[in-house]
Amino acid sequence: MEYDFSNKVIVIIGGTGALGRVLTKSFLNYHSKTIFITYRSEKEMQELKTELDILLEQPLKTSTTIEYIKVDVTNDKETKRLISNIVKRHGQIHILVSVVGAYIGGKNVTQLDESEWDKMININLKSAFLISKHVIPAMVSNNYGKLVYISSRTGLRSDGYDSAYAASKSGLIRFVESASQEVKKSNININCVLPTILDTEPNRKEMPNADFSKWVKLDDLSKVILFLCSDDSKIINGASIPAYGLL
Ligand SMILES: NC(=O)c1ccc[n+]([C@@H]2O[C@H](COP(=O)([O-])OP(=O)(O)OC[C@H]3O[C@@H](n4cnc5c(N)ncnc54)[C@H](OP(=O)(O)O)[C@@H]3O)[C@@H](O)[C@H]2O)c1
Numbered sequence: 001m002e003y004d005f006s007n008k009v010i011v012i013i014g015g016t017g018a019l020g021r022v023l024t025k026s027f028l029n030y031h032s033k034t035i036f037i038t039y040r041s042e043k044e045m046q047e048l049k050t051e052l053d054i055l056l057e058q059p060l061k062t063s064t065t066i067e068y069i070k071v072d073v074t075n076d077k078e079t080k081r082l083i084s085n086i087v088k089r090h091g092q093i094h095i096l097v098s099v100v101g102a103y104i105g106g107k108n109v110t111q112l113d114e115s116e117w118d119k120m121i122n123i124n125l126k127s128a129f130l131i132s133k134h135v136i137p138a139m140v141s142n143n144y145g146k147l148v149y150i151s152s153r154t155g156l157r158s159d160g161y162d163s164a165y166a167a168s169k170s171g172l173i174r175f176v177e178s179a180s181q182e183v184k185k186s187n188i189n190i191n192c193v194l195p196t197i198l199d200t201e202p203n204r205k206e207m208p209n210a211d212f213s214k215w216v217k218l219d220d221l222s223k224v225i226l227f228l229c230s231d232d233s234k235i236i237n238g239a240s241i242p243a244y245g246l247l
Contacts, residue, residue: 136179
């Protein structure tokens with residue numbers, strides 16, 4: 001697929017994570033105008049910056065500008081400040097992908113602490129509410145916007161021992177569905193993808209005996225996300241796209 005993101009201001013929330021890194025590089029291949037990457041850990045940001053600086057120096061290639069912004073998207077004030085600063089400087093945000101997320105599994109309901117429940121709901125669900133709350137007005141003014149969130153197949157069906165995670169990812173699916181209906185007349189698409197296990201280093205370390213070939217490759221998932229960020233998918237709105245690999 002060929003996309004034109006050359007005039008697009010793109011925000012990748014959680015861009016220093018496993019999927020975020022690969023997704024950012026995919027956007028670079030399409031000569032995006034400006035990419036804002038949010039991070040929390042200074043160390044992870046520096047690592048990614050070093051990698052991307054090398055890519056940007058290569059003769060090609062791209063005139064993309066990359067900026068790094070520290071933010072906790074479970075915090076209303078920080079999220080509002082992030083969005084309003086970008087909009088003040090660039091006039092708009094065309095595309096926002098949030099790849100933030102966290103997982104707690106292996107505990108039954110009675111073993112789960114209140115703080116663990118709150119963490120899952122805050123990171124996996126409340127973050128999408130805060131991001132959407134603050135970015136939608138800018139997208140409405142611009143009569144354009146693409147928002148993509150990452151849910152999980154577990155949001156549709158759980159096998160147990162992950163109730164907080166399952167509830168948060170399930171809530172995200174309904175959130176996307178509801179919010180997408182509210183903005184469809186403003187040429188804004190809000191969708192999410194539902195991966196199973198991603199083929200990441202932490203997952204390989206955690207499950208060394210698993211068959212990695214069945215897991216979802218980050219490149220493959222990035223391709224689906226790019227499609228949802230492009231005008232080729234303008235008729236898709238409020239969807240939860242299955243991305244199950246071979247599981
Ligand atoms: N990994 C899987 O097998 C799998 C399966 C299904 C769905 N998913 C979903 O896919 C997405 C990407 O997964 P991944 O493996 O790439 O995750 P990851 O490597 O853990 O990356 C998540 C990113 O989100 C950031 N983040 C977490 N809480 C945040 C907050 N409050 N404010 C701002 N940023 C925050 C993290 O920053 P810090 O590292 O600094 O905290 C990290 O950069 C997530 O939504 C995940 O739930 C993953």
